[in-house]
Structure formats: C-alpha cells, structure tokens
Amino acid sequence: MIQLFHVHKQYPGEAPALLDVSLGIEKGEFVFLTGPSGAGKSTLMRLVFCAEVATSGQLLVFGRNVAKVKPSQVPYLRRSIGVVFQDFKLLPDRTVAENVAFPLEVRGLAPREVKRKVSAILGSVGLDLKAGKFPLSLSGGEQQRVAVARALVGDPALLLADEPTGNLDPERTLEVMDLLHAANARGTTVLVATHDRTLLERYKKRVVALERGRVMTDGAEIRRAGFA
Amino acid sequence: MSARRPFYFVGRAVEAMARRPSVAFVSILTIFVAAFVIGLFAAVLRGGERLLGAWAGEVHISVYLDPAADLDAARAAAQTAAPGRTVEAVSAPVALQRFRASLGAQGALLDGLRPDLLPPSVEVRAPGIALAEARSLAARLQGVPGAREVDYGNAWLERLERLLERLRWAGIGLFVALALGAAVLVANTLRLGVFARRDEIDIMRLVGATDLFVETPFLLEGLLQGLAGGVLAAGALVGICALALPGLATAGLPLARSEVLPPALIGAVVGGGAALGLLASALAVGRELGRRAR
Numbered sequence: 328m329i330q331l332f333h334v335h336k337q338y339p340g341e342a343p344a345l346l347d348v349s350l351g352i353e354k355g356e357f358v359f360l361t362g363p364s365g366a367g368k369s370t371l372m373r374l375v376f377c378a379e380v381a382t383s384g385q386l387l388v389f390g391r392n393v394a395k396v397k398p399s400q401v402p403y404l405r406r407s408i409g410v411v412f413q414d415f416k417l418l419p420d421r422t423v424a425e426n427v428a429f430p431l432e433v434r435g436l437a438p439r440e441v442k443r444k445v446s447a448i449l450g451s452v453g454l455d456l457k458a459g460k461f462p463l464s465l466s467g468g469e470q471q472r473v474a475v476a477r478a479l480v481g482d483p484a485l486l487l488a489d490e491p492t493g494n495l496d497p498e499r500t501l502e503v504m505d506l507l508h509a510a511n512a513r514g515t516t517v518l519v520a521t522h523d524r525t526l527l528e529r530y531k532k533r534v535v536a537l538e539r540g541r542v543m544t545d546g547a548e549i550r551r552a553g554f555a
Numbered sequence: 556m557s558a559r560r561p562f563y564f565v566g567r568a569v570e571a572m573a574r575r576p577s578v579a580f581v582s583i584l585t586i587f588v589a590a591f592v593i594g595l596f597a598a599v600l601r602g603g604e605r606l607l608g609a610w611a612g613e614v615h616i617s618v619y620l621d622p623a624a625d626l627d628a629a630r631a632a633a634q635t636a637a638p639g640r641t642v643e644a645v646s647a648p649v650a651l652q653r654f655r656a657s658l659g660a661q662g663a664l665l666d667g668l669r670p671d672l673l674p675p676s677v678e679v680r681a682p683g684i685a686l687a688e689a690r691s692l693a694a695r696l697q698g699v700p701g702a703r704e705v706d707y708g709n710a711w712l713e714r715l716e717r718l719l720e721r722l723r724w725a726g727i728g729l730f731v732a733l734a735l736g737a738a739v740l741v742a743n744t745l746r747l748g749v750f751a752r753r754d755e756i757d758i759m760r761l762v763g764a765t766d767l768f769v770e771t772p773f774l775l776e777g778l779l780q781g782l783a784g785g786v787l788a789a790g791a792l793v794g795i796c797a798l799a800l801p802g803l804a805t806a807g808l809p810l811a812r813s814e815v816l817p818p819a820l821i822g823a824v825v826g827g828g829a830a831l832g833l834l835a836s837a838l839a840v841g842r843e844l845g846r847r848a849r
Binding site: 399402403404405406410416418420429430432433434435477481 | 759
C-alpha cells in the first residue's frame, strides 16, 4: 500500500525533516506513527498525501511512484485517500451534511446518491441528528467525527489521521479512535500520527517511532521497549 | 463532466455570492465603475466624432468651368451628381461681382478688369455631409461637362480628418489603458473573495478536487458579477443619454442616442463587463491556485 525507500526530505534552511526513511505498510494494516514534535510524522503524512515531494528517495503509494505522478493526476490519487487533521478542517459556514458531502460532489455523484451516502456515514458516526447543524455549534469530539465521516464517505483505501485526537478529551478520543478502528476492520488501511502513548497501549497495533526524521523502531515490540 | 455539472457549478457560484454578499457587491461595483467609465468614454468619443464630422460637413464645393462651358448644362449635371443639394450656377460676371463685394471698400481695385476674368462655376452646398461623402461627391462633380477643377476645401478637411484620426488613436490608447487598469483593479477585488475562501480551496483539494473543479465556480462567479456590473453600467449610460441629449440639442449639439450609444456599444459594455469579470477571476484564482500548487 505504502512503501518508502531511503526517503529524505529537507526544507530550505532547516534540519532534515526525514532522513533515509525506509518503510512498508501493507494493505489493511493499522499503523501508529509516533514520536515527539518535529520528529517528521506530519511530513511523512504530507508526502504520502502528495502535498509535498521527497527531496530524494522513492515513495510508492498504491504501487505508484508519487514523484512521477503528474500534478493533474494528484487529485485522482487523493480520492483514494481520506485525511483527518487535528484541527478538523471543516468549513464553518457549511452544515455538517454539506461538509461531509464535499468529497462526493468532487467525484460528480448524483445529488440523490450523495444524500444517501452522507446520511449513511453520519449514521455510522452517530451524527445523523446533527446533519443540519453548523460545525461551530458542535463539540470538539463531534467536529472530529464529522471530519472522520468526511474522510470515510468516499470509501478510501487509505486513511491518514494526523494527531486526530490532539484536541480531544480522553472520552472523545476513544470515540474517534473507535471510528478509525472500525474503518480498519472494514478493510481500510489506517495510518495514525500521534504522540499519545495511551492510544498505543490501548490499541495493540504496529507502531513506527520517528525521531529527528529517522525511524527509530518499527513493530509491536516498541511498546515492550517502552519507547512510546 | 456529467450533464448535471453546469447546474452544480452555477449553483455553487450563486451560493458563494449569497454567502458573502458584501464581497460580491464590491466586485460588481468595481466592474460597474470600470465598464461605465470605459463606456462613457467611448460614447463621448463617438459623440465628439459625430459632431466634428457634422461641422466638417458644412461643405461648399465649387466646380470651376471652362469660359466656353454651357452653364445651364453644367448646373443640370451637377444637380444630378448631387441630388437633394443646393446647386447654383455662377457666371463669370457674377463671380467677379461677388468677389468685388467681398472686398468691400477695396472693391474699387477691381475696376477696369474684364468681366470674364474669373471662371464661371457651379456651386454646390452640402450641409451635414461627412468627410468621406464630401470626397466622393467632389469626385462625381469632376464629371460635370466643362469642369476644369473641383475645390471642396481639401486642406481644411484633411487637417480635420488627421485630427480625428489622432483622437481615435488616443481614444484606443486610453481605452486599452483603462481596460488594463480596470482588469487589475477587478482582479485584486476578486482576489479578496478568493482569499476569503482559501480554506474552502484547501479542503476541496484535500478531498481530491481537480483545479478545474476548484476554478469553475470562481470563474462563473466572476462572469456573473461581470455581467451584473456590465448591465448596470449599460443602464446608467442609457440613463445619462436620456438626461443629457435633450440639453445638448438645446445647446446646438444635436445628437441621437443611436449615434452616441448604439446597440453595439451597449452590447460591448455588457459583454466587456462579463469578460472583465471572467478575466479578473481567472487571474485571481489562477494566482491563488499557483501559490498552493500540489
């Protein structure tokens, strides 16, 4: 699903954000990407999401070399990737249903089909009664569930979540993580960037630890080693 | 793109304007001012040209004849060549008499000269004639039997024509400068609208929107705002014509609305406003998308 070969990413005038990162994530996996702030978690996410290109090395997403994907083809690649951010990135002047409908409208689905899918996904995240509300009238946990619904409504093969619970209390954190877990159970590959060690402990999944742009450890043993 | 898409995009454009009416209002106002100023300039230039042309058209054409020419036949031929115009046959003695009268007290200087000193002529008066028409009439009058020379005040007319030509070029230059200035101004105004929706653009790209998908509603928005600004400008110009033309006519500057503001110019103001809105929004959204490449 995702393969990185000696990936290096450097921003001008800064220390390398990623240094010789090699990594493979299989289809259907649930992987935590962890490490302190500035470790390179978000940079790696942005590379996978084609928001940036690696300075050197190779990155394959769905078997395609991202560096060779034409800019005009990037949107079509992104339609197979759902993304969730710490700050939700919802449009405040659109209703919950309108926010969630966005990825389907981009794909050109018929309004009736959009409505059906939006209704179904909002039901699955427990927000069917909030469809007509505006994001700012919702709690943080609800807003993040809307963001997860938007990321999942297009049935993506890959779900990227960058600190999805960073702004949430423990109870809401578990609600959101359960949604990601459920998506993984339905076959979506999930990559979650977090520095919340309780999540790593609770969900016994593969953990890739980054520090100063390098992969320090990779695998379930990370918990036993107490890295996180 | 499916058949539903155009309606979807128009809906999005209208919805965006309804969400931010103040931004839409400022854009429409800017395009209105730009289209109005350019339209007014074009109308004034047209009116000026028409008036100058009409003044230049107070043409008096003299066909000088051989002394032996048949004056009546020449007059008849001139009348045929200039239908509807006042044609007068002037014999040699009458020409000398008029010349003497024009000299006033110094007319006595002509005493003793032969009465056939000046050639007989046919005089054609052509009020309201345009420059090109004057030239064409003069060419036709060359065919009058016995005609030796046709004088229609060439030097004065040529000078006037050169002046009009320069004015036309200055007008075109000013028009281009105004249009470019307006496009930059409108593009900057529309950029405010695009900037206000940068989060929306980011999210659209996040969920896999192509550049065309992102751009189209903005372009339609620009087109609709431009159309609205253009229609308002055309309406204002028609209103100004209705108010100003009667006053000008009273002041001795008779102009019809179709002369200063013909349907083609009204169409150009409306179409130009729409094109300006489209161009400006293309510049604005293109710059924003370029800045957010990938």
